[in-house]
Amino acid sequence: MKIVVxxxxxxxxxxxxSIDENEKVKFYARIYGSSPVQENFALGFDKESDPNNEAVRTEVNGVTFYIEDEDVWFFDGHDLHVDYDKDEDELTFDYKK
Known part of the structure; x- marks a missing residue:
């Protein structure tokens, strides 16, 4: 699996x-909500200082994005693609096998 930002x-x-260069963003499974890959779970993200057990990571423009081992199950073998929709002024998340 990989993360594409x-x-x-x-x-x-x-x-x-308000993420600065050399800071990290963690993607994780949240209880409640919905997603195309897991019923009753949604994707969450937060600013974190140091990963506990990093499973997947990518760096874009000095910012590290990662998923920890304990949350890999959520993606069910899909890669996470994160983009920005200018018209809607929001992030978009796509899950691709």
């Missing part, structure tokens, strides 16, 4: 989520 999405994290 576009430069537009990385810019959103820097500008709207």
């Amino acid at each position: 576009t430069e537009a999405a990385a810019s959103w994290f820097k500008n709207d989520f």
Whole structure:
């Protein structure tokens, strides 16, 4: 599995989520909500300082994005693609096999 974050999405994290270079964003499974890959679970993200057990990571524009071992099950073998929709002014998440 891999994480793909576009430069537009990385810019959103820097500008709207106040992430600085050399900081990290953790993607994780949240109870409640919905997603195309898991019923009753949604994707969450948060600013984190250090991963506990990093399973997957990517870096875009100096920001590290990662998923820990304990949350890999959520993606059910899919890659996570994160982009920014300028018209809607929001992030988009796509799950691709």
